[in-house]
Amino acid sequence: MKSNYSKWYHPYKPAKEFNKRAAYFSMEFAIHQGLKTYSGGLGFLAGSHMRSAFDMKQNVIGIGMLWKYGYYDQGRNHDQTLQVNSIEKNYSFLEDSGLEVEVRINGNGSVKVRAYVLKPETAQSAPIYFLTTDVEGNDYLSRTITDRLYDGNDDTRIAQSIILGIGGAKIVEALGGADVYHLNEGHALPAFYYLRDQGLKKSQMVFTTHTPEKAGNEERGGHQLNDFGFFGKKLSNQELKKETIDGGLLNYTVSALRLSKKANAVSKLHAKVSQDMWKDFKDTAEIIPITNAQNDGFWQDVGLRKAWQKKNGKTFKEKKVELKKELFDIVLDQTGKLFNPNVATIVWARRFAAYKRADLLLHDLEQFRQLVSNNKFPVQIIWAGKPYPTDHGAIETFNRLVHFSKHTSNLAVLTGYEIELSKKLKTGSDVWLNTPRITREASGTSGMTAAMNGSVNLSTNDGWIPEFAKNGKNCFVLPNIDHTLPEWEQDNLDAIQLYKILTQKVMPTFYDNPVKWQQIVFKAMEDVSPEFSSHRMARQYYEEMYS
Structure with a gap:
């Protein structure tokens, strides 16, 4: 039997004011204690967003990653100091959507990406599609891409962005496409490059920047990313030069701001800080304040x-x-x-x-x-x-x-x-x-x-x-x-x-x-x-x- 979730589907008729189809990409979703797909605040924010989308009957879906070992399990050494544990997670309540796409990474052929869905009635949230590369037919290295949230290996982190971005965009296409693609932080930036090449308009892409911290505004060598397949295709040196800054670096936040119609910071003060941080870069989207919030029905x-x-x-x-x-x-x-x-x-x-x-x-x-x-x-x-x-x-x-x-x-x-x-x-x-x-x-x-x-x-x-x-x-x-x-x-x-x-x-x-x-x-x-x-x-x- 074909899953309802192999097409764009909600168990409710979207409210008229929220009828536009929006796909929300986030590296983390904190939706329930029993689903360990988050590390902290970014995930808590995304989880509350998906809960409110459900409560308000919004036509939203989430696109995330199914981390095999989660972030990490925090334990103690013999002297009570911090111990980092990686324990395999399994979630029988996630439904196989039946959707599988292929993404090219690092010139080594295609990697299969499969989507499992958290159904709305399970956690009172908008549908969230969790992507995994732990799929039969992938080689060992490809299967480990979705092992750990914020993997310490740089190549793996790049591959994770490609899976979430391009893999996620292809899953959304298989669902029938969205009117708006929303990146919650720059991790899924490859989605914007892929969608641009598919003919999507800038007016369909929006972006949330979450932090003034350098570590949260990723920056990597443009040639390294190009060789890895970050842009969805191989860019010429001239094309790559247009995308990079500071002598060949690609800043994920700057690129997302250039590819978006509009962007938001997550408080009024943060909007001022962000506007000042990125003011010297041309052709960037306006950054407006939309202050983060939490779902009081869940938290109170x-x-x-x-x-x-x-x-x-x-x-x-x-x-x-x-x-x-x-x-x-x-x-x-x-x-x-x-x-x-x-x-x-x-x-x-x-x-x-x-x-x-x-x-x-x-x-x-x-x-x-x-x-x-x-x-x-x-x-x-x-x-x-x-x-x-x-x-x-x-x-x-x-x-x-x-x-x-x-x-x-x-x-x-x-x-x-x-x-x-x-x-x-x-x-x-x-x-x-x-x-x-x-x-x-x-x-x-x-x-x-x-x-x-x-x-x-x-x-x-x-x-x-x-x-x-x-x-x-x-x-x-x-x-x-x-x-x-x-x-x-x-x-x-x-x-x-x-x-x-x-x-x-x-x-x-x-x-x-x-x-x-x-x-x-x-x-x-x-x-x-x-x-x-x-x-x-x-x-x-x-x-x-x-x-």
């Missing part, structure tokens, strides 16, 4: 939501204590520490990267020890997050926190930071700590889902925060500093303010003025939704990008 605890809607502070606090106990069971299981649900609990949880400064609290150890040993205002602190497996600096930070916290009863470092743990940390925390260096965090959506669950943001004024923050009323914000200062000086200034705000504002309010604390919690929940709900974002994509 129902009990907390009901208590907030009724403005019942007593019920809310009772539910929060219950949720803290659930989180603290995980803390006990992983670390042997028994946390107290009546104590203010701070969480720092996201991808470990240098600019996010997971260890900013430890900048002045004397002040930090005073903070964590204060009997009047007791505190518990949890860190969680996955460093990139070859980012040795980030792994060193993770391990430093492990060693520092190991024998301190109110500090914990958790492993396994995926969807379920992320939910537990947001529902079970009182304060959500966010410490990126200013202008470096494009959006930072973890704080949105924290606010949805009554965890008060304490943050530098970066990413989405300037659009949300009412300092002292719905969150606490560190004063702006000069982001052009040397990094060590930025860290010193921010650390001074962080200790000051924690000891003079956050902790005294939590303990001495619980009525005001509850007002801050409810105000944050009121302000975060619907403005930072992915329903708003999904609508904005149609109205401002796809129209």
Whole structure:
């Protein structure tokens, strides 16, 4: 029997305002704990987008990759430090769409690409087609292309972009084609080159840029990419010169901006940063702000939501204590520490990267020890997050926190930071700590889902925060500093303010003025939704990008 998903299909009639067919390409989709096709924020964003597309009956499909080993499974060595594990994943709930295409890679003949679909009713999302090269008939090397998300081998990373881009575009063609092709970050850039050669208009291609970080704006030698088949055909030297910059480099973001009708940054501040970053390159698309968002129906605890809607502070606090106990069971299981649900609990949880400064609290150890040993205002602190497996600096930070916290009863470092743990940390925390260096965090959506669950943001004024923050009323914000200062000086200034705000504002309010604390919690929940709900974002994509 032929699958419904071998043609463009939704189990609902698309809403008239969202009838245009849109194919959304993303290297990551975080749609459920049991489907490990993501590493972090990019995937969480894409997953919320697909959930809102389903809720709103949008004519959208997702195109992603079926990672055989996922990103990695985060474990511990014998001394509790980070261990990177690769464990094979199998998903019996994905349906074979019956669609298979071929893509040429590195001049070595064709590689077969097969599409498996996550049906909408399985996870309450738009259909998502996951591509794999682990297909009978491919040689061993070809079958390993889709083994690991963000593989450390450069050639494999290029091949992955070709599979997602050209392979994905061919799958969409087999489904009947789309009106709009949307790249969520530059990983699938080969799609735009392939589609251009198929005669698609620039008006059908749009692009989301996600980060000002160099590592997130990939750049490789044009000749290397040309030999690999990145452009879908062999470009002449003259053609290649038109695509490259800086003496022969191809910057994925610059190329995507040149090939797109329109592009978006993921916050208002990020739009300004992006416009400035790419202003010297000609013929690039306009970059507009469409701030990232998350699906509150998926991320927000129902009990907390009901208590907030009724403005019942007593019920809310009772539910929060219950949720803290659930989180603290995980803390006990992983670390042997028994946390107290009546104590203010701070969480720092996201991808470990240098600019996010997971260890900013430890900048002045004397002040930090005073903070964590204060009997009047007791505190518990949890860190969680996955460093990139070859980012040795980030792994060193993770391990430093492990060693520092190991024998301190109110500090914990958790492993396994995926969807379920992320939910537990947001529902079970009182304060959500966010410490990126200013202008470096494009959006930072973890704080949105924290606010949805009554965890008060304490943050530098970066990413989405300037659009949300009412300092002292719905969150606490560190004063702006000069982001052009040397990094060590930025860290010193921010650390001074962080200790000051924690000891003079956050902790005294939590303990001495619980009525005001509850007002801050409810105000944050009121302000975060619907403005930072992915329903708003999904609508904005149609109205401002796809129209």
